[in-house]
Amino acid sequence: MLKTVTQALFSSGLELPKWTAVGNEASDYETRQYEPAKWASTGVACARDWDTAVSTGFMRLFNYIQGNNDKKLKIEMTAPVTTYVTPGAGPSCESTITVSFFVPPEQQADPPKPSENNICIEERAQTTVYVRSFGGFTNAAKNQEQLLQLSESLKRDGKLFDENVYYTAGYDSPFKLFNRHNEVWLIAQN
Template structure:
């Protein structure tokens, strides 16, 4: 447990999913092609409290990596903490948020099955995303601002992307105070 807590708190030795950079015409964003991979995920439906929803999901997933799984094995912490948001149809409609941890390579082929019914393994196909990075502490308002800026850049460059759903990606422990790294991702359409 100490190793996982250390990884979660101090972002040391954390593995990330594999991706390949794709050439982009702009310095305003990156284009990445992520390889297919398995993630452990959980989902909530929320109205306005993004921070509370992410915290609830994080703790469920943290339990899984601490051994709350059928094999009772501990799984190393990875980055990013990835949140897929499907906004509701209107301003007061509930959004669905799926928070995920990348499953490290040593468990990719046969990940431990979660013990909790609200935690599940997802197998993501190869995906191409447009990425905008930013620093500091984040919240829903900052994420929305970054998504809007990324969207405007992509429209300016004539790029096709899913305009409804998006990902956020956090790479740092809440205890890291400087040089924080966050991202928003929009899914490229062909």
């Protein structure tokens, strides 16, 4: 029940991927296990301007859900919009950002094929992530600050996680001004 209420508050009624809360004593982060699901994804190289890279990826995917697909089907918007970030090897190297939209449940079995070759349908396996939530508008610096806090909390608690990649998750329209919900995710390791 709490999960359903929380998901409804975050998403403004949009479809969300299914997840289960995993037991966790910490008050400054959550542990979630996401079920396997399909996502529409596009990769964007990003040297320094995270906002532009995310906007580019978002627009590609928005065009896909507006009918730029083999079925000319309009697909409902979902939440969250995630970015999977693989940092570059050095300070001047480009990071790779994969922007993704969750494919709604009614299209999970057979999602429309993207018309553009820079979009793919990705099948994410079951994944456990550590999640830190925060409000307001987000940007690269704010994400980094939240990731650092999450990382420090996980190390404090002896949790193992992939230190090479991370996700950001945004739940709100850019036009929503108040009570915004954002997250950073680190992938749990056993």
